[in-house]
Amino acid sequence: MGYPFTTGDVAYLRSPEGIAAAAEVDRLPLTPASHLADVTAARGLAGPRAAALVETVLLRRKAAAKVPTPADWLFTADALQQATPWPVAVARARRLAGRAVHDVTCSVGVDLAAAAEVAALAVGSDVDAVRLAMARGNVPGAAFVRADALRAVTRGTVVLADPARRDASGRRRWRPSDFAPPLDELSAAYAGRDLVVKCAPGIDPDVVPWADELELVSLDGAVRETCLWTGSLATAHRRATVLRSDGAEWTITDADDDTCPVRPVDQWIIDPDGAVVRAGLVRHYAARHGLAQLDEHIAYLTGPTPPPGVRAFRVLEHAKYTEKALRAALSRRSVGRAEILVRGLDVDPNALRPRLKLRGPEEVSVVLTRIGRTPTAILCQAERIPDDVTI
Known part of the structure; x- marks a missing residue:
């Protein structure tokens, strides 16, 4: 919602007077703690235009992730x-x-x-x-x-x-x-x-x-x-x-090669980018990088070498998934923090995590998935693969 700008506000904010006033308002901290004092200062500077000025400065500060040079842009809250x-x-x-x-x-x-x-x-x-x-x-x-x-x-x-x-x-x-x-x-x-x-x-x-x-x-x-x-x-x-x-x-497009085998768990697990998954191009992505599917209906991939520039999961161990077996495996490794990724199984990570009774200094990623008809737990170490490094 935000402040309801008018075309008159826009004309003022584009005028030399408005540009100078916005620069002055931009000197204010405009934090929740300083709000009353800042609004009072803005009103003293621009009277009835104060609200438009304050909103404009706040929106410009938020806009850095949307436009490269937001300092001279005008926005409404909804438009931004x-x-x-x-x-x-x-x-x-x-x-x-x-x-x-x-x-x-x-x-x-x-x-x-x-x-x-x-x-x-x-x-x-x-x-x-x-x-x-x-x-x-x-x-x-x-x-x-x-x-x-x-x-x-x-x-x-x-x-x-x-x-x-x-x-x-x-x-x-x-x-x-x-x-x-x-x-x-x-x-x-x-x-x-x-x-x-x-x-x-x-x-x-x-x-x-x-x-x-x-x-x-x-x-x-x-x-x-x-x-x-x-x-x-x-x-x-x-x-x-x-x-x-x-x-x-x-x-990557559907014109690319999609020759992709199904193989057992290898040294790495790769979770393709969401755009690849939603576009239905998992097999094409796997073929490009020499990877295989764990299951032809599941988007997790595996292989001896992860693609560059991705967050991949180095396999530590894997076994048939039961909650009891997973809890024991995490306990053996003194795992106190676990990232839980699920695909193909009806498991709620937020509900599962407290039941695992995690204690210890170690941290792992747990991939829970279905391979064929077998629910499988894969314990991994997450790593960011550099763009210019091949493992």
Whole structure:
């Protein structure tokens, strides 16, 4: 929710007077402990504009993870919360390089700013006059028009859209008809056009049959979105793109080899990135790195050498899983802390952990899974594998 900005607030915040006042407010600590004193100081500086100034400074401080230079950006609280993290926006924009791009739900302009850096032309539109006014200042190199996303106001452009996925109560919306604008209506409005739609990671592919490619994108291990691509933009049916804040990235598609054996537990266990799992590309990832599946229906992989740049699990021992046997194995190793990962078994790690009666100085990771019909416990040591080191 946050402060309800007006277009008048935006004009003030972009004026020399507002810019100078924001710089003064930014000198304040703006902590919970100093809140009353800071608000009083802001009111003395800017009177009725104080709330807009304080909110703007606080949002800019929060925005460092979303945009590279937030110091001169304007946001609303909801727009910042919903904005795409910058590395994700940049990775998507790279596929639009050299094209004319129209962001039909541009909001305050984060996705548009990334596209504008590589596009031949960048156009933004939105129905929200305040967000559109903010975007004009945030992305000065783009052209803007106030328009409904379902109204085609450009020709020959790639259409980029990020439909809203929360209702007024803040609950997530998963049905395509509940998105704003609705996904099927968006697809129909731009039939025959190259279309890119940012969606929630959990969207069911069956409800968007018009999407030619589904790309699952993760950042620093967290799956952030499913991106739907149509027309000439689609270069695969399913894709996983894995990004890190340090700039490292890689991608894999269903066009890659998926020759992957099923083998017993080897020296390492690898839990593929969530984007790979959700995209249904576990076998393709395994084939790329010479790994095998423990079970053809389970996403855990095993092999003698882990891929570079991942958190992998060096196997210490493994056996058929029973709670009693696992408790005894952990006791023998003097384990006082255990990370518990579960896939393929009906086990609640939070409920199991206190029953294991962990005591001691050691720490392990416990992988609980099913291999064939056998519930299996694998005790491991988690290790971060460097990008440039092969074990």
